[in-house]
Amino acid sequence: MNSRKKILKQELLKTCRNFSILLISLILIHYGWSISFILGWNSTDKESWSLDIGAFNLILSAIFSLIYFFYRLCKLHIVINIINKKENSNSITLVNQKNDQICVKIQIIGRRKKLAPIIIYFPDWLDVQVKRQSYIEFYQDENKCMIDLEQLITKQKNINQTRLITLDIINNTDDENAELIEAQCRMNWFQKLFQIEFDNCGINIKNK
Structure with missing residues (x-):
């Protein structure tokens, strides 16, 4: 029973983490933050949007992982x-x-x-x-x-x-x-x- 609860908890945390990363990425793009603009990427809006989403997902995933690592380290x-x-x-x-x-x-x-x-x-x-x-x-x-x-x-x-x-x-x-x-x-x-x-x-x- 405990192993099932643990698996369910891990899946819920993973889902919440992915949703939070996507939501924060969309908010950053909505307010004008653009990785493609910083890199000087000349492309269509669709390509720039895809690059921004991918880059923000990568950066935020790394930040979330570091926060989780130090969180577990303190416990x-x-x-x-x-x-x-x-x-x-x-x-x-x-x-x-x-x-x-x-x-x-x-x-x-x-x-x-x-x-x-x-x-x-x-x-x-x-x-x-x-x-x-x-x-x-x-x-x-x-x-x-x-x-x-x-x-x-x-x-x-x-x-x-x-x-x-x-x-x-x-x-x-x-x-x-x-x-x-x-x-x-x-x-x-x-x-x-x-x-x-x-x-x-x-x-x-x-x-x-």
Whole structure:
């Protein structure tokens, strides 16, 4: 689901970007800005108009790309990937109440920002165990794992860090349940838009 949302978001941004570039180009031409005139290009109005549109598109595309590059450079990038530890995949099938392991892979790159904890909710048909660490809390009553990123990451201003957290899971029922388990990170609109880029890939857990 997150991958579909990401693809849709990218397509919408690309469409908005192309439309904005075309609109700004037309506005510049309407108000008398002409690349063909600056270059001394002697041609028909149609040819001059085509040259101006092409040139403005090229220049504005480069400007938009630079702005987007610095925009992303200023953001902190967090990637959460929950995987089957044995198979390194995003799916796992539990059999006969046998203990298995999943791994939460956390990648953080960029300038340090104030971060809320990562929260992972598990269904009631799973029992979860995690090795005690200062940055991990597990709440049995909610079947919830909370990872304190402020304690997990280094204290440096610029961060480039990858951490792996292993969780032991076991099914506590014979019912054939299935659920997608994803991490959550609470952010306000300002953090989402200007400070933090959060990518999340969950794991499909099935009970056979």
